[in-house]
Amino acid sequence: MQAVQVSTNVYWVGAIDWNIRDFHGYSTKRGTTYNAYLILGEKPTLIDTVKKEFYGEMMERIASVIDPKKIEIIISNHSELDHSGALPQVIAAVAPTEVYVSAMGQKDLTGHFHQDLKMKVVKTGDKIDVGGDTISFVEARMLHWPDSMFSYLEKENILFSNDVFGMHYATSKLFDDENDERIWLTEAEKYYANIVLPYSDIVLRFLDQVKKMGLSPKMIAPDHGFIWRKDPARIVDLYAKWAAQAPKNKAVIVYDTMWGSTEQMARQIADGLRAGGSEVRLISMHSNDRSKVALEILDASALLIGSPVLNSQIFPAMADVLCYLKGLRKKGLIGAAFGSYGWNGSPVDSLTKTLEEMGVAVVAPAIKSPFVPDENIKKSCFELGKLISQKLAEKIQ
Numbered sequence: 160m161q162a163v164q165v166s167t168n169v170y171w172v173g174a175i176d177w178n179i180r181d182f183h184g185y186s187t188k189r190g191t192t193y194n195a196y197l198i199l200g201e202k203p204t205l206i207d208t209v210k211k212e213f214y215g216e217m218m219e220r221i222a223s224v225i226d227p228k229k230i231e232i233i234i235s236n237h238s239e240l241d242h243s244g245a246l247p248q249v250i251a252a253v254a255p256t257e258v259y260v261s262a263m264g265q266k267d268l269t270g271h272f273h274q275d276l277k278m279k280v281v282k283t284g285d286k287i288d289v290g291g292d293t294i295s296f297v298e299a300r301m302l303h304w305p306d307s308m309f310s311y312l313e314k315e316n317i318l319f320s321n322d323v324f325g326m327h328y329a330t331s332k333l334f335d336d337e338n339d340e341r342i343w344l345t346e347a348e349k350y351y352a353n354i355v356l357p358y359s360d361i362v363l364r365f366l367d368q369v370k371k372m373g374l375s376p377k378m379i380a381p382d383h384g385f386i387w388r389k390d391p392a393r394i395v396d397l398y399a400k401w402a403a404q405a406p407k408n409k410a411v412i413v414y415d416t417m418w419g420s421t422e423q424m425a426r427q428i429a430d431g432l433r434a435g436g437s438e439v440r441l442i443s444m445h446s447n448d449r450s451k452v453a454l455e456i457l458d459a460s461a462l463l464i465g466s467p468v469l470n471s472q473i474f475p476a477m478a479d480v481l482c483y484l485k486g487l488r489k490k491g492l493i494g495a496a497f498g499s500y501g502w503n504g505s506p507v508d509s510l511t512k513t514l515e516e517m518g519v520a521v522v523a524p525a526i527k528s529p530f531v532p533d534e535n536i537k538k539s540c541f542e543l544g545k546l547i548s549q550k551l552a553e554k555i556q
């Protein structure tokens with residue numbers, strides 16, 4: 160396997176995981192890549208490694224351009240195991256002079272591997288000589304882990320941004336201009352919604368900080384997906400837009416159904432929203448995954464959740480997706496709950512409490528249908544859709 164030249168002295172030496180479909184719960188329908196980069200100066204430097212299963216692939220790519228034992232410096236921008244899993248093995252094989260990490264990176268890597276990796280801690284503003292060029296470090300705490308760090312190769316003007324600005328997309332084409340925007344735009348947005356969304360305030364502050372530092376990289380090289388070389392500002396602008404979470408006249412209805420009653424309610428609400436002029440997405444958890452819900456929620460301003468009652472609980476698929484959405488901390492949502500039941504409707508009421516715990520502004524009590532919704536309940540659902548639509552229109556004025 161071959162390294163791929165990125166610029167004069169920089170090579171991509173990562174791995175492509177074509178067939179991964181579940182990345183700790185994130186549905187990766189187009190696989191992913193684990194990007195590692197080799198700088199071939201007087202002090203050969205490796206930035207990040209790969210998931211441990213791909214150690215052989217990475218070492219083979221490195222060996223196509225240099226004897227791996229000549230690597231003097233390793234930088235770990237991010238300690239999550241998809242980038243550090245192979246690190247102890249690489250250190251053992253290469254015996255580098257230095258291994259640079261952030262302070263939290265040192266803590267995380269020690270927690271992962273319980274061995275002395277001879278790490279040296281760096282912080283924002285620190286610089287190291289990589290032999291003919293300089294790397295400066297910028298800590299990016301909580302983007303998306305406490306240890307996250309950017310490395311900036313000054314002369315070549317390349318920013319290595321760890322997970323940030325990446326996407327789960329297995330592609331043999333290494334650069335933005337070689338890939339199809341109709342595919343990557345959705346994958347980049349999905350990645351933001353599922354990985355970065357909870358840290359949107361930090362994203363905005365960080366982008367501001369980087370702007371003030373005067374960084375204008377000719378390339379942004381993340382740890383997943385491809386490298387931004389044609390228009391690196393494009394992904395930065397998209398992050399600024401997604402992080403701002405501006406209100407939009409769009410509602411997402413997430414539900415599951417047992418015998419079709421909750422689905423009837425969901426469809427009535429959707430029709431009310433449409434009649435009120437709102438864009439609406441109806442997502443059944445029977446046929447969708449939580450990553451899809453996150454993607455649709457990113458640019459929505461209303462969330463309606465519906466569940467039937469099973470053994471005096473909400474449906475398990477709804478419990479799953481609500482736990483996930485709570486963690487994503489999407490801002491500025493209004494919403495309401497609905498659902499059908501047989502003899503105990505209180506679990507449907509608990510959905511309203513869940514919405515409140517998620518920070519959603521609840522605009523109406525839960526609509527509950529004993530068994531199959533009658534015409535009155537259907538009408539109430541339609542009217543709820545219209546009410547949400549009216550509130551959305553007020554929000555975006």
Ligand code: FEO
Pocket residue numbers: 237239240241242303304322382383
């Ligand atoms: Fe790609 Fe946070 O690891």
